Amino acid sequence: MTPDDSQTPDATTLWHGRFESGPAQALLTYTVSLPFDRRLAPYDIEGSRAHVRGLVRVDLLTAADGDAILVALDEVEAEIAADTFVWMPSDEDIHTAVERRVTELAGPAGGRLHTGRSRNDQVATDLRLFTKAQLQTTAGLLVDLIDVLHERAVQAEGAYLPGYTHLQRAQPVLLSHHLLAHAWTFARDVRRIIAAHTAADVSPLGAGALAGSTLPLDPDGVAEDLGFASRFENSLDVVSDRDFVADALYSLTMIAIHLSRIGEEFVLWSSEEFAFVTVDDGYATGSSMMPQKKNPDIAELARGKAGRIIGNLTGLLATLKGLPLAYNRDLQEDKEPLFDAFDQVHAGLVAVGGMIETAVFRTDNMERAADESAAGATDIADYLVRSGMPFRDAHAVVAAVVRQSLAEDRSLASVVSETDGLGAEAAALLAAGAGIKLRTSPGASGPDPVAVQIERHAAAVADLKLAVRQLGSTSHD
Numbered sequence: 001m002t003p004d005d006s007q008t009p010d011a012t013t014l015w016h017g018r019f020e021s022g023p024a025q026a027l028l029t030y031t032v033s034l035p036f037d038r039r040l041a042p043y044d045i046e047g048s049r050a051h052v053r054g055l056v057r058v059d060l061l062t063a064a065d066g067d068a069i070l071v072a073l074d075e076v077e078a079e080i081a082a083d084t085f086v087w088m089p090s091d092e093d094i095h096t097a098v099e100r101r102v103t104e105l106a107g108p109a110g111g112r113l114h115t116g117r118s119r120n121d122q123v124a125t126d127l128r129l130f131t132k133a134q135l136q137t138t139a140g141l142l143v144d145l146i147d148v149l150h151e152r153a154v155q156a157e158g159a160y161l162p163g164y165t166h167l168q169r170a171q172p173v174l175l176s177h178h179l180l181a182h183a184w185t186f187a188r189d190v191r192r193i194i195a196a197h198t199a200a201d202v203s204p205l206g207a208g209a210l211a212g213s214t215l216p217l218d219p220d221g222v223a224e225d226l227g228f229a230s231r232f233e234n235s236l237d238v239v240s241d242r243d244f245v246a247d248a249l250y251s252l253t254m255i256a257i258h259l260s261r262i263g264e265e266f267v268l269w270s271s272e273e274f275a276f277v278t279v280d281d282g283y284a285t286g287s288s289m290m291p292q293k294k295n296p297d298i299a300e301l302a303r304g305k306a307g308r309i310i311g312n313l314t315g316l317l318a319t320l321k322g323l324p325l326a327y328n329r330d331l332q333e334d335k336e337p338l339f340d341a342f343d344q345v346h347a348g349l350v351a352v353g354g355m356i357e358t359a360v361f362r363t364d365n366m367e368r369a370a371d372e373s374a375a376g377a378t379d380i381a382d383y384l385v386r387s388g389m390p391f392r393d394a395h396a397v398v399a400a401v402v403r404q405s406l407a408e409d410r411s412l413a414s415v416v417s418e419t420d421g422l423g424a425e426a427a428a429l430l431a432a433g434a435g436i437k438l439r440t441s442p443g444a445s446g447p448d449p450v451a452v453q454i455e456r457h458a459a460a461v462a463d464l465k466l467a468v469r470q471l472g473s474t475s476h477d
């Protein structure tokens with residue numbers, strides 16, 4: 001460090017007290033978090049308001065000083081919202097910036113705002129408030145996507161396609177069954193989001209830097225004021241706890257993975273090879289060179305962005321793994337991955353939802369693929385099982401019939417109709433559209449169980465919507 005890149009100590013940093021020289025430019029450049037944590041401003045202000053009200057309640061602040069700070073906080077909020085707030089080079093983070101401006105506006109009363117508080121409990125509070133609000137948005141967007149999938153499942157009526165295992169045609173499934181499979185998946189994601197919300201719903205204010213306070217603070221009252229379900233139990237734990245960030249990131253990562261899987265299906269289904277779906281023009285892109293191209297970019301990016309979101313989760317976990325109690329500056333690295341995951345997952349839910357809502361399913365091609373294939377082979381084995389044959393023997397009989405049909409390049413139905421013990425009655429099970437109707441067991445892919453499933457799914461979604469409404473926090477985004 002040369003004398004030129006340091007500043008003399010003055011009131012420009014919150015922690016200048018014990019230093020003889022000011023911060024090096026390199027330190028400020030490397031450690032500053034304001035470019036990304038200014039997004040927490042509304043939550044920082046909300047937390048400060050509750051802190052001030054708490055200080056007034058326990059007589060650590062006079063009502064007059066409290067009012068002066070609250071008025072200043074209103075002004076800071078308005079300036080930030082109107083983009084007229086003047087950020088200073090010394091504002092290393094949002095907490096510093098807000099407190100600096102409050103002190104400018106409120107005069108000496110401003111110097112009392114940080115009584116009994118540290119940026120360590122403050123930043124944890126801000127991030128928990130932010131996470132709760134964002135998770136509520138996530139849950140709402142998930143429910144919207146589930147509604148789209150449910151609606152498209154109802155519209156699909158009796159349309160069917162081959163279900164796949166190993167990406168080989170396996171057995172017929174209703175298109176509604178396939179769409180509802182994704183809808184149930186996202187319903188589990190809603191439950192995970194609600195659990196992550198519960199993890200975030202603990203107030204850290206009053207924990208101070210790490211050990212609480214010698215002052216008669218009222219963390220319970222502050223927690224209630226901020227709408228948290230409870231206050232922290234252990235000051236050391238709560239200032240260093242970022243489990244709630246990991247929980248949120250994991251829930252978001254699972255959503256990203258599920259969007260990615262639908263994305264992959266849409267990439268396949270919209271290819272000329274499958275031709276099961278046409279993506280609406282509004283949700284597809286063209287090629288700058290090849291005029292005939294129509295590309296499923298949303299589906300591809302849903303697949304691609306999942307990698308980055310998994311990276312956000314694993315990056316955070318690696319940041320956390322070696323940290324001794326309690327606060328360490330490493331924890332500042334919790335924000336960008338979380339912000340990015342929320343932004344990307346929210347945009348992905350909207351885009352994929354729009355793509356599915358507007359897609360045209362080419363059910364003629366789907367049904368032809370199901371009818372042309374040997375996807376009814378298991379049904380022939382089941383036919384033999386119904387007449388008393390052990391399944392293993394039935395499997396061997398039908399395998400031989402399949403081998404013969406391949407060797408002779410004939411349809412499975414024609415070989416079945418000429419085979420002893422099978423014949424026309426068995427061959428009828430391979431007629432177009434017959435196989436899907438045979439799937440009658442609970443939760444199966446045929447019309448009868450799917451009709452039941454649609455009812456049960458509607459009820460499950462109604463329950464989810466109720467649970468999401470009960471999250472009840474307020475977003476500032």
Ligand code: ARG
Binds near residue numbers: 037329331
């Ligand atoms: N910008 C910091 C963070 O995001 C705020 C807390 C800083 N606390 C401290 N003792 N340096 O974690």
